[in-house]
Amino acid sequence: MTPPDTVKESRPVQADAPVEQALPQGLEETLPRATADRIRPLLDNPVLRWLVRNPIWVFVLIVFVFFSLVSDHFFAARNFQNILVQTSTIGLIALGMTLVMVNGNIDLSVGATLALAAAFAVDVQSWAVFATWGNWQILPAVCLALLVGIGLGALNGFIVWKTGVDAFIVTLGAMLGIRGLVFVYTGEQSFYAMNFAYSDFSALSIGPLPALALIFLLCTLAVHLLLSRTVHGRNTYAVGGNREAAVNAGIRVGPHMMINFMIIGFFAALSGVLLSTQMGAATPNLGRDYELWVITAVVLGGTKLTGGKGDIIGTLGGVLAIGMLRNGMNLMNVPAFYVYVVLGSILIAVLFLDKRFNRTADGGLRL
């Protein structure tokens, strides 16, 4: 690992790369010429071209077909609803993590933020002030929980901005500290939602879609548009690709990074609220190790730790891949232990394949 300023070269902004009919660079070099020539015409098909650019979706398809064939219960509308609800928790945080990681930062404190937000959401609604509000008492509780998430994200972002300490260290500290705050706030107790409307929310369905899944999909769409269609999204790639150049181009890098930390804080909090509606409770140990799952999903989706590369479509693929693997292996009665081994191995295999087929990516961690 060399200091950042010596290794960073500018990377093209991803937003609207021209349509090219060539194989990915690494593939072109690795495959025998004859094979490459034979494969190339396939890229005229837009679907195949899209799949080559988003290899994680190939994996998602394989997993999907595999479990549909071998498991009796996998291919069912009811199960797809389940998968979406199960993945929404990690998926929401992964949306924010994509922004932060495209920025070239990382956030390890999301699990703790999730727990604190969940504690606030469940506890505040039972405050005596709101006793006469009926079901409306949920509203200030959820708002406060989301604000707490945004605030903690802002704090992380502000520290990264002003001190220049790497986000990995700042959020590692915050991970411990915010978990401390959770214990201070809850006094090591679990909170239970007394208002049943709160826990009923997770059972709500709008048409065929469970409410939680709908929220996740809408947020995915929103962040996708944010990252691919707005000035902020373009700046996100610019800052991650080459911070110096971004500064020279007049982007206010500090506030920009802070906004992305606030976005991930918001999503961690939202995820905490939704998780607590599923359980009707908030425990102080909620969300432990979630940061590791989220990073796994985002990296599977093709986002680079070095920044400047990645998108929401890939992240959605990564999240779904993890969700379907867990769900499918569960349905096949594979002990949960094996899921850890499979997921870890896949993560390393993806890294290996990526290194092999994308030689342009240096893949080094910028700290």
Add this chain to the structure above:
Amino acid sequence: MLDRLKAGGPAIARQGILVAFIVFMIAFTIMSDRFMTADNLMSVFRQSAIIGVMALGVTIVVIGGNLDLSVGSMLSFATVLVVDLHDKIGPELAIPVMFLATLCLGAVNGFLVGILRLNSLIVTLGMLSVIQGLVLIYSGGQNVDIVDQQGTWFALFGRGAIFGIATPIVMFGLMALVFHVIMTTMPFGRRVYAVGGNPTASVFSGIPRSRVVFTTYLISALCVGVAAVMLGSRVMGSQNNVGQGYELQVLAAVILGGTSLLGGAGSVLRTVLGVLMLAFIQNGLILMGQPYYTQWLVTWAVIIVAVWLDVAAKRGRLLSPIA
């Protein structure tokens, strides 16, 4: 403030951890009359030995420019293995078998990061998950324990004492000393610093970069093995997720010791200081009657301020120049 930081400041700011350590020690001594007693100090040393030994290994990995997040689940693995095998094949065989297995895991890390040059954060994150799975498969989700806790010489490592000093302290101290000598006076140490400081330049200087990185992961695994022997012997049993979360605590201690995550800078002895600092913060706050989780809040502030001062001293200004 800024001028002072530029002039005489850096020297002090670079020793910020030491200054903070002394300040904390004095504060705790004043606040609690039980803090500065031989018994208490010894028990803090003993408690910090397990994280400390692991931190020694991780320090060397980090100086070499990489991360090791797999030490936590590797500790679970090694502890479960040594405790389980203790009753099956006896301690004299269980310990070497456990070391062999743990070193194999370290070798896998070393192969993936050192030889294949894959990103260390993601590789060790993946290995964290894989190893946790292996532990659960091996133990079938059951906790393991040693039946005859009184009659086994295995108790020496966690519960015993050598020359009146608790064994974990002796082992931690010895390993810190040995690693310090290796890193400061021997060729291997200089190579690790060179590889971490500038990998490309180190290759041009004829340093076998891959082999050096590989070896740092073996050392890290070795340290985990030692920690597992101490932990298993202390508890005489093991849960199968006993090391969960250790990786980040260990990393916090290493960072607190002033080792740069960029690689190429840091020191084993300062990691000891980081480990002791965290342990004393925990101990001091508890003696002051605070609940155990306040230590995390204090750790949060201490880590950020310590690294901030370090970074600020290097660039000669307190605030980051980022607009």
